[in-house]
Amino acid sequence: MIQLAKISRLAEKAEARSCRRAYKKDQLADHAIETLKTLGYAHTSLRDIAEASNVAVGTLHYYFEDRADLISYCVRRYKIAFIAEMNSILQTDLEPERIVTHFVHGLSLSIRREAETHRLWYDIRAQGMFDPAFMGVVESIENDLTELVAGLLSRLNLPVEQAGPVYLVLDATFRYHLQKHLAGAPDAPENFERQTLALLSKLI
Amino acid sequence: MIQLAKISRLAEKAEARSCRRAYKKDQLADHAIETLKTLGYAHTSLRDIAEASNVAVGTLHYYFEDRADLISYCVRRYKIAFIAEMNSILQTDLEPERIVTHFVHGLSLSIRREAETHRLWYDIRAQGMFDPAFMGVVESIENDLTELVAGLLSRLNLPVEQAGPVYLVLDATFRYHLQKHLAGAPDAPENFERQTLALLSKLI
C-alpha cells in the first residue's frame, strides 16, 4: 500500500516534469515560428531561432532531435491551432446558407492577419516533396485539412465524399490570394472571397 | 561604304559571340536544373551545380549575376518549355470533347515523367512568398500558365474569363497528385485524371 502510494507519487512527479518540458518546448516552438515565418525554411538557422528565444543553441537540441524535427513540430503546432480556429467557426449555429460565407470570410481574415505564418506552410509543403523528413507532417496536416472541409460539408448536409476536391479548390484560391496579398495587392482578401464563393457555388 | 561593311561585320561577330554565350548559358542552366530538381532550392549550392556542369564555381558567376539569378533563369527556362509542350497539345485538331481529356492526359503523363522537375516549381513558388527576388518570376510564369488555360478554354469555345479559376483548379489537383506520386503512390497519375475531369465537368 505504502509502495503503491509512493509509485503513484513518483508517476505524478514524472508527469508534472514532462508537462513542464512540453510547455517549454511549445514556448520555444512559438519563438521558432516567429523566426521561420519571416525568414522561411531555407534561411532560418538554429542560431536565429535560439536568439529569438533567448536561449543557447544547445538548448534547442535538448528539446528537439534536430533541425527537421524542430521545424516539423512548429508547422504541426501552428497548423493545428489554425484548424481548431476554423472548426470553431463551424460550431456556430447559423443557417447552412450563411455558414459557408462565414467560413470563407474567416479564411479571408486569416490571409489578412496571418499571412506570414501561412506562407511557412506552403514552404514546408514544398520541402516535403524533397525531404522525406517532412512528408509525414505534410500528409497528416493535409488529411486534417480535408477533415475540416468534411466538417463544413456535413454542416451543409452535403456528401462528405466531396471533401477531397473541395479542399483542393479552397487551398488553391487561398494560396493564390495569399501570394497576391504578400506581393502587396490590397484587394487580395476580398478577391479571394468572391472567387472562392463563385467556385464553390458551381461545385456544391 | 567600306566602313559600313566593317561595322556590319563587327556586328555580326558580336551577335555570334552573344549567341554562343547564350547557348553556353542554357547548357549550364540545364545542368543546374538537374541538380536543383534532386536537391531542391534550400540544399543546392553553387558548388553542386558547378560540379554537375564540369566547370569551376567562378564560371557560374561569369554567366549569372548571383544564385537567385541563376535559379530564376532555370525555373523560367524549364517552365517555358513545359508550357510550349502543353500548347502543342492544343494545336491538334480534335473535336472539343476529346481535347480536354487529351490535355489532362498530357498533364498526367508529365507527372509520371517529369515529377522531379515539377516539384522545383512548387519549391520556388513558395520561395517567392519570402524572397522578392523570385516574386517576379513566379508572377510571370503563373500568368503564362493562366494564358495556357485560356488557350484551352478558347479551343472549347468557352469564355476566356474563366481561365483564372480553372488554372487554380488544375494547379491544385496537379500539385496534390504530384505529391502523392513522389510519395510513392502508384495510382496517383490516374487518380489525377479522374479527379481533374470530374472537377472540370462541374466547372465548365
Add this chain to the structure above:
DNA sequence: TATTTTTCTGGACATACGTTCAGTGGCAGT
C-alpha cells in the same frame, strides 16, 4: 544541508556557403 537529477550554457568542431579576383590559356585581328 547534502546529493542527485534535470536543465541549460557557450565554445569547439568540421564542414559548407556565396562571392570575389588575380591570373591563365587561347583565339582573332593587325
Add this chain to the structure above:
DNA sequence: ACTGCCACTGAACGTATGTCCAGAAAAATA
C-alpha cells in the same frame, strides 16, 4: 609576333552552418 579581348580557373576570404559535449547552474530529492 604582338595585342587585346574573351572564357574560364580555382584559391582565398569571411562568414555561416548543424551538431556535439564538458561542465555550470538550477531545481528536485533525500
